[in-house]
Amino acid sequence: MDSINVSELVERLGSDEDAVRKMAVFKLQGCVLDPSFADVFILEDGLTKLRHLTLHATGNTLAYSLTSFSRLLEVDKGWEYVNQDLVERVVELVVTHPLVNILRGAMSILVFIVSHPYTASNRISQPDSFGFRALQPAMTVYPQFLEMLVSRLSSADHALCANALLLINSLMREAITNDSEADWPKFIKQLQDLDVIKAVYTLMQSTALQDLSHPLIEFQALTKVLLRKWRDVPVDLNKSDHRRALKSIHLASNPERVTTPVDDGEEGSKKRHNPEKWRRLGFESETPAWEFEEVGYLGMMDLTEYVRQQEDGFPKLLLEQSTKLSEQRCPIARASLAVTSILCEHFEIEKADVDDAKIQLSFESRTNFDKVFKPLILQWSLLHTAGLQAFFRLWQTTGAETEDFMKIADLVRILLEAVVGGATRVSDVHEVETEIQQFELARLRHLQMELLELTYEDHWGHHLGQMRDELDHEALQFVKEQRIRCLLAGAWFSNGHGHKSDNVAVAKQDLNPSNPTSQRYAKLAHNRRFLHYADFDVRDDEEPDLEGLVEKIDLTTVSSVVLAPSEPSSSTTTLKATHKFISTRKVTIYGYLLANSRPASPKIHPRMGSTATKTPRKEVTLLTLHPQTQSLAAEWLDGLLMLLNYKPITDETKRLIAMVQDYGLKIRLLNVRFDDMALAGDSPEIPSREGLDEDYYYDILGN
Structure with missing residues (x-):
């Protein structure tokens, strides 16, 4: 670093000869990561000339200039030279330029611009120079920007692919964090329509995981953030999109209007809505909005997507259910919401700490990537549909009734945990769907009893050991x-x-x-x-x-x-x-x-x-x-x-x-309520009498 004359280097950046400029900027890209050198370089007015090259140079000179500028931004220098002209130039390069070395530098600059944190001074002096807003004017000029960005995810150059995904991550994070409630869903849908999920899913299952590990784990974490954000949006029928989504579910069910006589003194009849308009779809009441409280708009999206995928099967399923007694009908809507909740628990969408994941990755060998990467979370909709179909199958197979709803939900939870949780990073999603559909009930019951036994083992370890000893003797005597x-x-x-x-x-x-x-x-x-x-x-x-x-x-x-x-x-x-x-x-x-x-x-x-x-x-x-x-x-x-x-x-x-011992243990466990486990540990909390008075009575029932 001491051997480089900064003044001379800056002078060469402004040379009329391209070869001189190219050599100077080539040397510059290796030095600017040193903050002390960057400070001297800026004092010598080198940043003005570097910005000029970034806007007007071509070929390798442009590639070295973009890399140098991005490295200055990396050490938090040169932000005063970032404006709309620079952003639009870099976006143009991403859209139109074919050379990989230029695309890498251009995307790197955009990543730093989008990821640059908002500060009080930034918001006042340059409200549109950073974050997602900085790119919006340029994206209006080049509407194909996002499409080209997603297409770079299939590039054979891993560095370019990583930069493209880093930029997508930055745009997603910025939109989710700082955009208005109405704007970020539109941007996310735009990305989804460009098949970004499919592209990232392919990368997660590829052999290039080592080179792309950090942006991929960040995308996975952002997916959890996104799912959690959708879940936390309450269903509000005063919002047009929420109202349209619920109406689409109703219309897809092929509703029949009920003919009732006109009560106005005149002869005739009038067709009215079915009094069980929403309950026939599996809701608990005729005001279904409150039933989405636990899973929010995410549950609405899942149910709507299922109905869209099962365009023919959904009304047939409802017709089939309508022929049964009310207590024997499977509540389709409730089942859908239950599966959404189960998937949220399985993928732990509450835990989305990107930094912890990166730290974990830094200590993991490439043979342990399966512990970190869960590409099936990107196939959320397919898993929800498969889980819901399994719910229907188990309901029918077991002859369940309304009071058995939670029991079937528990079976589905165990099923998804066994199949989805047991899948590897490279498991094909269609094979996972097939296994969910064909999982035998007897095998599922066995898993349920194993989990139940483990649960009680944690709470009743000593007592369970005594119970096994007794059952050993009883089983021997029985046989x-x-x-x-x-x-x-x-x-x-x-x-x-x-x-x-x-x-x-x-x-x-x-x-x-x-x-x-x-x-x-x-x-x-x-x-x-x-x-x-x-x-x-x-x-x-x-x-x-x-x-x-x-x-x-x-x-x-x-x-x-x-x-x-x-x-x-x-x-x-x-x-x-x-x-x-x-x-x-x-x-x-x-x-x-x-x-x-x-x-x-x-x-x-x-x-x-x-x-x-x-x-x-x-x-x-x-x-x-x-x-x-x-x-x-x-x-x-x-x-x-x-x-x-x-x-x-x-x-x-x-x-x-x-076998006799095993069945004896299972029967005893099934007869024990989870509330009883407190008896094996700490004493239950004594209820407070706060707010109670002496106004009570006994209701004595005779035999």
Whole structure:
């Protein structure tokens, strides 16, 4: 910087030779970011010559001049030289010039002009030199300015694209912040008509995110500001545009006038408006303006856009609803407003701090951009329509009535949170719409219960743990009883060997086979102490009673139950099992007999749970069952184990226990109101008696 002679540089800027001017302004653009150099440069009257070059130069000289001037504005110098001539020249360049390096500098200057803060002195001395107002006269001369600006968003040059978006952001922010209530909506609509949303949405999903991150996150934040501003505009039917919007919804419904007799003494009839003009559209009353209080004009816009998109479907939907009882009709307007409110909550339009987002971006790697960018917010209208259609589908599927409105709204909230919240930065919006439309109710209910459980977990953590412990025990006892009842009901089994070699006859050394049999029937006695069974040649349609089952096993003599072929070990004292029953489906019951083949009175071992006698015992096969299905095998194996006070081992029974526990927890949670959660924490606030007197009475109702 010290090697540059400022006086000489300023003199060269006014040279008659373009090459000299070009070299001087080229050097200047690298120096003016130094405020001390900028001050000296202005004292040497260099700004006058730089402004002249900005207005009249061409080619690279013009490009360097624009860059230098924008950098002076960046360090807050040279504002006294900004006037309508300069603004109009720069706007002209944006509209007409094809060179990228010139367009970059021109747009940068406009960004600083539009973004320059209003101060008291500025408003008095130069009211139209800064902000959006500074560009309005030039935009009148060049009406294609905004269109050209939006078209630059598709430029292959990322720097030019970023500058164009920065300028659009500046114009939007200025219009939203400082324009009158009547002006800023017109400007925003003008931008929307030029497809700026589509262009920015494409950029957010592109691979150029690193170079465009700051202007894109700013546009996203401004979108939230814009949505919040629309939401905060109250619906006022005294305003013509609000009145027209509501009337368009009514006319799109194909309203029918009601014929009523003329009450003036003359014969005839007269057509009047339907007395339920607005309630038939889903409003709660015939004065619908107040119902937009929560979502304001944003809710009006969403409902109007839905009706416009569903030009044919909207009146058909109303006709379909009119055939139902009043309490079964889905309130279309209320549902639309509810979906708008849900989207506002999901995208957190209350939070639109651009500076925090920029700070976050500065620490994020490009792999974490999905956490910051939410391009689906730019598809607000499509998401609203998809959410509203889902509301109708859930209403019909669940058979909801008027009193269930909030329940359906909660389901839609969970649905949008799951689908829209689960979408990535590059998710296609049409795929998101399809997923919203096809999301299964059962899956949605499951998500609802998970969220409900998490909600109560936060408030009732300790109590919920105790509840789960109780439900574990209850579920186990419930399934135990169910499995034992399967044994009490009895079942048929195929006889795998065709003789009695696998029962207690082996212990009696009776090795002579009997007549071949193909079926075996087993049934637990009502006292649950004996298992009766018998073999049959054929399977009867009528199940045998206990008197017809000639064989029985005293369950106190049972030592083990297994599910795969295995030789009993003399040291076996605990119940054992294997999971190979899918292929074998063979349940083998082992037990103990005395040496003289007479079972002794069993004595339960205090630790092992097996029978013990004073005489030597021998473990033998008491009974073998061949279940024909996996479910039957699980019922009898786990039924026998649980009857003998052992835990079940099959996955099928474990899943059943988990399901019973899960449903028990859900039923208990659904029976608890959110108001009850206060009982688990701080005591509820005692109501004040301020303003109350002694004028009260009791209303005692008799039974």
